[in-house]
Amino acid sequence: MTSEGNTLGPAVVEAIDVHHHYGEGAQRVDVLFDINMQVREGELVIVTGPSGSGKTTLLTILGTMRRPSEGKLRLLGTNVSDINNAQLDRLRNRVRFLFQKRNLLSSLTALQNVVAGVSTTALAHPAWDEVRARHLLGLLGLGDKAESWPDELSGGQQQRVAIARVMIGLPDLIIADEPTSALDRVAGRLVVDQLQDLTMRAKCAVVLSTHDERIFDVASRRLHIEDGRCFEVPIHYH
């Protein structure tokens, strides 16, 4: 895949000749064929496609939650199939996930949820982590919700807490699977604007699946999956 401009950094994640199927024998379902793609530092790539086309499957492979049936995944320059589990855990620590909902632990306050996102390889500085978590909640308009429990927050507020939790981990790659689908237009917009801001300021890469055309404008590129094949399509700004 081509990438626009010369200002983008190195590839954060690359899929090379990836093929994926579920099940075996008569139960086998082939979902992805010959996927070759890369996402670079500073890019926000949107993945679209009909329901059941394989978006979540691709995202879980890119995030190393699932091994592809065939082909290679390179994350931060490392071929994932060449490393042991301890090395893979360290690499996974550079990736954060954002799902449609249920991103928060219900037994932790908003603040505690954000602190839980601190990288596990970072040195422990609990007081400093809390200061950073409060700062991020403030940036996201939730400064007065730090002590709230998740079920006291709206869906949009919960998703913003989840973004703060992603941000505090300073990830290199964010995998967001339909992060706005449970939100109204305004709340959804806030979430994708924050993700776009993160790619530009923190130079991370974001891969985001969505059915929502209204948020396509935040993308650097759009990949579409149809019949198991992935191709790049131009973005039409509204």
Ligand SMILES: Nc1ncnc2c1ncn2[C@@H]1O[C@H](COP(=O)(O)OP(=O)(O)OP(=O)(O)O)[C@@H](O)[C@H]1O
């Ligand atoms: N664990 C699994 N075992 C067997 N089949 C699966 C499994 N997970 C997904 N599938 C099948 O793989 C195909 C792709 O599923 P996937 O969830 O990746 O699609 P999607 O594009 O994310 O769909 P949606 O937009 O509805 O979320 C579907 O046919 C689905 O039924």
